[in-house]
């Protein structure tokens with residue numbers, strides 16, 4: 001085993017070593033009230049109490065999702081299964097600014113409980129979020145959202161809220177690369193579970 005050092009010129013690709021990502025699809029409201037959707041892999045929970053989530057969004061120039069969140073102060077973070085992986089990929093490509101990507105791609109809307117922005121009915125879970133804070137961290141802006149309501153597909157989860165991966169394949173995105181004048185997106189297939197048992201110590 002031999003470790004090598006990533007060259008300084010390539011240090012901006014450090015994030016490759018944090019792949020694969022679990023992209024979520026953010027829905028936001030466009031200025032005309034239509035719905036926008038795009039996938040974001042740089043997302044993670046940052047607090048359980050209060051419930052808060054973070055997503056890093058490109059800010060130079062800001063993508064449509066960031067512009068919409070800044071205006072509307074809310075978004076829905078939708079957690080996909082592999083059933084919608086092709087639509088997730090479509091949502092990552094630019095569409096004309098006067099069309100609703102959500103409608104063009106053909107997602108079904110999931111009405112939200114406490115915010116205006118709808119979620120995606122085909123996703124296994126949707127987190128309704130209100131903007132808590134944004135932090136400029138570099139070429140991305142970290143959006144921190146208060147999670148207000150979580151709705152989820154009951155059949156896809158155990159009572160302990162563990163995903164049943166044999167019926168609801170999680171979306172795990174490894175890579176994207178150019179090939180034959182196009183782009184290939186590689187997703188990791190889940191191949192069952194490897195459980196590790198830890199006995200409680202007798203006291």
Ligand SMILES: Cc1cc2nc3c(=O)[nH]c(=O)nc-3n(C[C@H](O)[C@H](O)[C@H](O)COP(=O)(O)O)c2cc1C
Pocket residue numbers: 023036037038039040041042043056057058063064065066089091092093094101173
């Ligand atoms: C799997 C995947 C993950 C992505 N993750 C991010 C991310 O974390 N942050 C980001 O700014 N863009 C990310 N993108 C790119 C955006 O989805 C893309 O720029 C999209 O066009 C933005 O759409 P919008 O302008 O409607 O917001 C990702 C794309 C893919 C395919």
